[in-house]
Amino acid sequence: MLINRRTLRIEWGQCDPAGIVFYPQYLIIFDTSTGCLFERTGLSPSAMRKKYGIVGMPVVEVGARFVQPCRFDDAVIVESEVGEWGRSSFTVRHRVLREAELALDGFEKRVWAGPHPEREGAIKARAVPAEISASLSDATGRTTVMLD
Amino acid sequence: MLINRRTLRIEWGQCDPAGIVFYPQYLIIFDTSTGCLFERTGLSPSAMRKKYGIVGMPVVEVGARFVQPCRFDDAVIVESEVGEWGRSSFTVRHRVLREAELALDGFEKRVWAGPHPEREGAIKARAVPAEISASLSDATGRTTVMLD
Amino acid sequence: MLINRRTLRIEWGQCDPAGIVFYPQYLIIFDTSTGCLFERTGLSPSAMRKKYGIVGMPVVEVGARFVQPCRFDDAVIVESEVGEWGRSSFTVRHRVLREAELALDGFEKRVWAGPHPEREGAIKARAVPAEISASLSDATGRTTVMLD
Amino acid sequence: MLINRRTLRIEWGQCDPAGIVFYPQYLIIFDTSTGCLFERTGLSPSAMRKKYGIVGMPVVEVGARFVQPCRFDDAVIVESEVGEWGRSSFTVRHRVLREAELALDGFEKRVWAGPHPEREGAIKARAVPAEISASLSDATGRTTVMLD
Numbered sequence: 001m002l003i004n005r006r007t008l009r010i011e012w013g014q015c016d017p018a019g020i021v022f023y024p025q026y027l028i029i030f031d032t033s034t035g036c037l038f039e040r041t042g043l044s045p046s047a048m049r050k051k052y053g054i055v056g057m058p059v060v061e062v063g064a065r066f067v068q069p070c071r072f073d074d075a076v077i078v079e080s081e082v083g084e085w086g087r088s089s090f091t092v093r094h095r096v097l098r099e100a101e102l103a104l105d106g107f108e109k110r111v112w113a114g115p116h117p118e119r120e121g122a123i124k125a126r127a128v129p130a131e132i133s134a135s136l137s138d139a140t141g142r143t144t145v146m147l148d
Numbered sequence: 149m150l151i152n153r154r155t156l157r158i159e160w161g162q163c164d165p166a167g168i169v170f171y172p173q174y175l176i177i178f179d180t181s182t183g184c185l186f187e188r189t190g191l192s193p194s195a196m197r198k199k200y201g202i203v204g205m206p207v208v209e210v211g212a213r214f215v216q217p218c219r220f221d222d223a224v225i226v227e228s229e230v231g232e233w234g235r236s237s238f239t240v241r242h243r244v245l246r247e248a249e250l251a252l253d254g255f256e257k258r259v260w261a262g263p264h265p266e267r268e269g270a271i272k273a274r275a276v277p278a279e280i281s282a283s284l285s286d287a288t289g290r291t292t293v294m295l296d
Numbered sequence: 297m298l299i300n301r302r303t304l305r306i307e308w309g310q311c312d313p314a315g316i317v318f319y320p321q322y323l324i325i326f327d328t329s330t331g332c333l334f335e336r337t338g339l340s341p342s343a344m345r346k347k348y349g350i351v352g353m354p355v356v357e358v359g360a361r362f363v364q365p366c367r368f369d370d371a372v373i374v375e376s377e378v379g380e381w382g383r384s385s386f387t388v389r390h391r392v393l394r395e396a397e398l399a400l401d402g403f404e405k406r407v408w409a410g411p412h413p414e415r416e417g418a419i420k421a422r423a424v425p426a427e428i429s430a431s432l433s434d435a436t437g438r439t440t441v442m443l444d
Numbered sequence: 445m446l447i448n449r450r451t452l453r454i455e456w457g458q459c460d461p462a463g464i465v466f467y468p469q470y471l472i473i474f475d476t477s478t479g480c481l482f483e484r485t486g487l488s489p490s491a492m493r494k495k496y497g498i499v500g501m502p503v504v505e506v507g508a509r510f511v512q513p514c515r516f517d518d519a520v521i522v523e524s525e526v527g528e529w530g531r532s533s534f535t536v537r538h539r540v541l542r543e544a545e546l547a548l549d550g551f552e553k554r555v556w557a558g559p560h561p562e563r564e565g566a567i568k569a570r571a572v573p574a575e576i577s578a579s580l581s582d583a584t585g586r587t588t589v590m591l592d
Contacts, residue, residue: 011476013166013491017220019165019488023355027153027320044455049170059319063359064433102474136554159328165407172475175468180307189471193308194369211507221342264453308460309530313516315461316580 001081002136004037010074020069026096027062030108033080034092041135052132055123057110060089064106074098085133088112088125150284152185158222162167168217173246175210178256181228200280203271205258208237209241212254212289218265233281236260236273297377298432300333306370306427316365322392325356326404329376331389348428351419353406356385360402370394381429384408386422445525448481453551454518463514470540471506474552477524480535481583485579486510496576499567501554504533508550532556532569 008029016022034057043051045075070076076098083093088111095105103121112132156177163168182205183193191199216225224246231241236259243253260280264270330353331341341345344431361370366372366422380388384407391401408428412418452473460466477503481488487495514520519541527537532555537548556576560566 013170013472013475014480016160017163017165017167018352018354020354022161022327022360024161024323027323028455028457030370031320031457035456044517051428057315057367058314058316059362061359062319062360063356063357066355069354073488121193144574156377159324159329160325166500167501168473168502170466171506172389172471175471176309179309179466179468183308192369204462206462206513207463207510209509210467213505214503217502221340238534272546309466310457313459313461313463318457320457364514 001083002037002040002138003079003081004033004040005035006033006078006080007079008076010070012072015072018069019071021068021071023064023072026064026090026104026106029078029096030062030064030080030092030094030106031059031077033094034108034110037080037082037136038132043131045079049101052112052114052129054112054114054126056058056113058113058123059108059110061109062106066104066105068101068103070077070098070103076103080137081134085128090129092130092135127139129130149231150185150188150286151227151229152181152188154184154226154228156180156224156226157165158218158220158224161218162166163199166217168219171212171214174212174214174252174254177226177244178210178212178228178240179207179256180244181226181242182256182258185228185240185284186280188237189280196295200260200262201275202260202262202274206261206271207256207258209257212242212255214252215249216246216249218244218246218251221234224251230281230284231255236275238276297379298333298434299337299375299377300329301337302323302329302332302374302376303435306366306368306372306373309426310422311368314365315367317367319360322360322362322400322402323376325392326360326376326388326390326402327355327359329374329390330404330406333376333388334422334428337428348408348410348425350410350422351409352409354409354419355404355406357405358402360390360400362397362400364394364397364399366392366394366399372399379403383425386424386429395423435444445527446481446582447478447523448484449479449524450480450522452520452522453582454514456516457536459516462513463515466517467508467510470508470510470548470550473540474506474508474524474536474538474550475503477522477538478552478554480590481526481536481580483503491559496556496558496573498556498558498570499517501565503552503554505553506550507513508538508548510546511546512547513560514540514542514547517554520547522575524582526577526580527551529572532571534572558567 011088014021014025065107079095083091091109094105112128114126115122116124151253162173165226228245231239242254259273260276261271263272264272310317310321313403370396375391388404392399393394407421408424410422458465458469507531523539527535536552540547555569556569558570560568
């Protein structure tokens with residue numbers, strides 16, 4: 001899969017009294033990193049919502065393992081890629097590296113969701129457009145794993 | 149004016165590596181405290197939006213002075229009241245007390261805002277309903293100061 | 297196990313443009329809920345750190361599944377309990393209920409950690425004190441599952 | 445004064461159900477922007493703390509005026525400069541621009557603070573080192589305003 005890389009500096013307000021990143025902050029980083037990955041399709045988040053009529057890509061499951069703490073002012077690299085494509089869901093895998101070593105990794109399982117045709121305010125999963133999944137796969141044509 | 153009091157405990161994730169509350173967290177507390185104050189009108193935030201057709205009470209100005217730091221696990225009292233009523237705006241004053249001493253105080257100037265009648269997505273200030281300002285004034289009938 | 301219950305109201309600042317809770321906010325709720333659960337030992341978070349000489353209970357793994365979204369002003373109940381006790385680690389299970397239905401559940405695997413005896417700034421897992429695990433088990437004496 | 449410019453994209457998690465940036469998020473941006481400005485001295489935040497023996501630059505006063513809302517995915521420019529230097533305090537002024545128009549401006553009054561020589565855990569204001577204030581002044585040698 002296509003891997004998106006971001007370089008970030010850990011901010012003061014992301015850290016707790018133990019001097020390390022307060023762990024929910026990493027999930028905020030995951031969320032934004034997924035947005036950055038999906039821009040590699042050529043569409044901004046808002047353009048994608050508009051073009052495909054989706055309300056977003058809500059998270060249905062999340063997980064993370066913390067290996068080494070990061071601290072204020074640390075430079076980290078966030079690597080994000082789609083790990084698996086389902087019909088209407090997909091899993092984004094994130095790795096945060098500090099000095100080339102894994103600090104944490106995690107995943108977000110998300111759903112490609114449009115407005116529900118009958119129930120106002122509710123959402124309904126839709127099939128991920130083929131060009132979206134294709135554009136986030138790498139040039140080698142490695143087969144993508146189908147989830148559901 | 150009617151003063152709303154909340155008792156809070158400072159949370160781990162609100163504190164920074166210096167062991168004290170990361171100051172933007174106080175503004176989050178202000179925002180929620182204003183919501184609690186306005187519930188004293190008898191309407192929940194969403195009920196108030198619905199009844200009066202407003203989109204909310206956006207903040208146009210904010211300020212705070214920090215006197216003493218608060219730390220993880222500190223019990224604090226947040227006192228909130230409307231300081232001044234304007235025609236379509238008002239100022240909420242907040243004080244955060246720790247062990248009966250002032251830790252910080254601040255204000256939010258907010259606008260009573262409905263959807264703009266002509267420009268989609270924009271908002272327009274509206275007159276604050278008299279029953280709203282009356283219900284947040286105290287029983288002594290102290291005259292409210294008019295701002296604009 | 298002893299279950300700690302908290303009642304919360306979803307705050308404006310916890311919600312995103314889709315009108316639902318921004319999911320990392322739930323992890324902040326998990327973190328604070330674990331703190332509340334551990335106060336049921338009779339010790340405040342800071343008193344526990346002092347008494348046992350620990351630096352905290354850092355999270356080594358986290359996971360959550362989101363079933364129903366919560367919105368601004370929703371009243372939710374957070375139920376937290378230790379799911380499994382290991383020698384130096386434990387898993388806290390959290391459930392968030394809205395109108396008596398499950399909105400999400402998740403877990404935090406945490407380590408009982410003191411300062412590392414040799415490497416400054418580093419931490420070292422320690423055995424969870426027996427009275428801590430006992431005080432968070434229920435009155436029926438249900439056997440606790442040992443993890444590692 | 446030397447002006448530091450950062451370009452940011454508004455993140456999903458920074459926005460509220462009204463679709464605009466939740467205002468305390470701007471204060472988080474202010475805090476980080478001050479850190480970026482002070483790196484123009486040639487020292488990282490942690491290096492500065494170490495070299496001068498300070499515990500940080502705690503905020504004693506903050507204020508902001510919100511002119512136009514920013515939304516998810518908006519590109520904004522944050523301009524930060526020291527507005528006034530005092531003996532041991534200084535004011536950082538921030539402007540956030542969107543499409544070359546002012547979205548908000550604000551300030552943080554901060555103190556150059558070291559550990560208190562007598563009271564453990566407390567801090568004490570110290571004189572801002574001359575080379576720090578000099579390095580954040582512009583090349584034209586414009587006189588800096590003294591505050592206190």
